[in-house]
Amino acid sequence: MMRKNMKNIMITGIVLLICTFASSLTASADSNGSLFEVDASLLNMRSGPTHEAPIVGQLEDGDQLRTFEEQNGWVKTFFAGEPVWVNSEYLKLIKEDHNKEDENIEDSNSISKTVEEQVEKENDVIFSSSEPIFIDLPKDYEFFLESREVKISEHAVTVTKEILEDYHIVLDAGHGGHDSGGTNNGLKEKDLTIKTASVIGEMLEEKGAKVSYTREESDKEFISLQERVKMSNKLDADAFISLHYDWFDDPNANGIGTYFYHNNNKSLDLAKSVHSSLIHHVDMKDRGVRNVPYYVLRNNQEPAILLELGFISNPNNFEVIQKDEYREKVAEAITNGLIEYFSK
Numbered sequence: 527m528m529r530k531n532m533k534n535i536m537i538t539g540i541v542l543l544i545c546t547f548a549s550s551l552t553a554s555a556d557s558n559g560s561l562f563e564v565d566a567s568l569l570n571m572r573s574g575p576t577h578e579a580p581i582v583g584q585l586e587d588g589d590q591l592r593t594f595e596e597q598n599g600w601v602k603t604f605f606a607g608e609p610v611w612v613n614s615e616y617l618k619l620i621k622e623d624h625n626k627e628d629e630n631i632e633d634s635n636s637i638s639k640t641v642e643e644q645v646e647k648e649n650d651v652i653f654s655s656s657e658p659i660f661i662d663l664p665k666d667y668e669f670f671l672e673s674r675e676v677k678i679s680e681h682a683v684t685v686t687k688e689i690l691e692d693y694h695i696v697l698d699a700g701h702g703g704h705d706s707g708g709t710n711n712g713l714k715e716k717d718l719t720i721k722t723a724s725v726i727g728e729m730l731e732e733k734g735a736k737v738s739y740t741r742e743e744s745d746k747e748f749i750s751l752q753e754r755v756k757m758s759n760k761l762d763a764d765a766f767i768s769l770h771y772d773w774f775d776d777p778n779a780n781g782i783g784t785y786f787y788h789n790n791n792k793s794l795d796l797a798k799s800v801h802s803s804l805i806h807h808v809d810m811k812d813r814g815v816r817n818v819p820y821y822v823l824r825n826n827q828e829p830a831i832l833l834e835l836g837f838i839s840n841p842n843n844f845e846v847i848q849k850d851e852y853r854e855k856v857a858e859a860i861t862n863g864l865i866e867y868f869s870k
Contacts, residue, residue, distance in 0.1 A: 738763065
């Protein structure tokens with residue numbers, strides 16, 4: 527499958543009058559920061575100055591940004607009104623040109639005027655920008671819009687491209703029907719996996735991904751491994767993720783493990799990205815990434831991994847994995863892991 531270009535992030539719910547918006551477009555974030563240009567095809571923006579920090583967005587080659595702080599080779603800028611960090615290795619300093627800045631401001635005012643005129647006629651307009659856009663809101667609060675296409679209406683600004691748009695993910699909630707999987711004190715693995723798949727799917731869809739499920743919560747019949755793989759191969763998905771919770775005779779066994787099959791290098795890359803993100807987000811023992819020929823992995827034509835998200839048989843894990851908060855953390859980790867994987 528051809529690698530798709532990473533799309534950009536949707537930002538919604540910016541409520542303001544169009545007059546306020548139209549007069550506030552500017553070409554720079556702050557006159558005090560140093561101006562840089564991205565010198566890489568894609569550059570991840572992270573929540574902290576480390577490769578392990580979650581990815582919150584991406585910049586493209588030629589994008590410009592201002593930086594305000596440096597830590598160990600990372601520099602701070604702003605994204606969606608929040609501080610983010612990028613690796614300075616992929617930035618090149620641009621000489622400040624005040625005349626050019628004045629031209630940019632004039633250009634942005636021109637754009638604002640055009641937008642205002644069109645809104646009066648059409649209520650909603652679409653315009654494209656070849657450069658990142660900064661929107662200055664009242665009280666020095668600002669949004670950086672990474673998308674190249676923006677929809678503007680009288681009461682909202684919506685970026686129309688999302689970071690996982692055009693990617694298709696298959697979520698496989700393990701077990702189901704007559705197959706309960708592991709059990710402990712009345713809790714069945716099949717019920718845990720379907721709840722987890724639902725939370726993950728919602729978060730992925732929020733990022734623009736198309737999500738398919740091998741089984742739904744309403745399904746009462748057992749779905750065979752052959753049927754699950756057949757579905758994945760037929761959909762020609764970009765990634766297949768099988769969700770499980772482990773069980774072992776020894777109650778001391780605990781932690782998170784990720785599995786792939788060695789015949790697919792993309793599966794190994796997917797496993798590494800998702801597992802690393804899980805260990806970063808979830809406070810559980812790291813059981814590593816392992817090469818195991820599970821049926822749903824070795825017969826899958828798409829990049830495929832199987833996740834064991836804790837032990838039902840371990841008292842501490844058992845207490846944690848039942849909580850909604852845990853499923854939210856797992857969903858965030860898997861989403862960030864997929865973003866990392868697709869950005870490579």
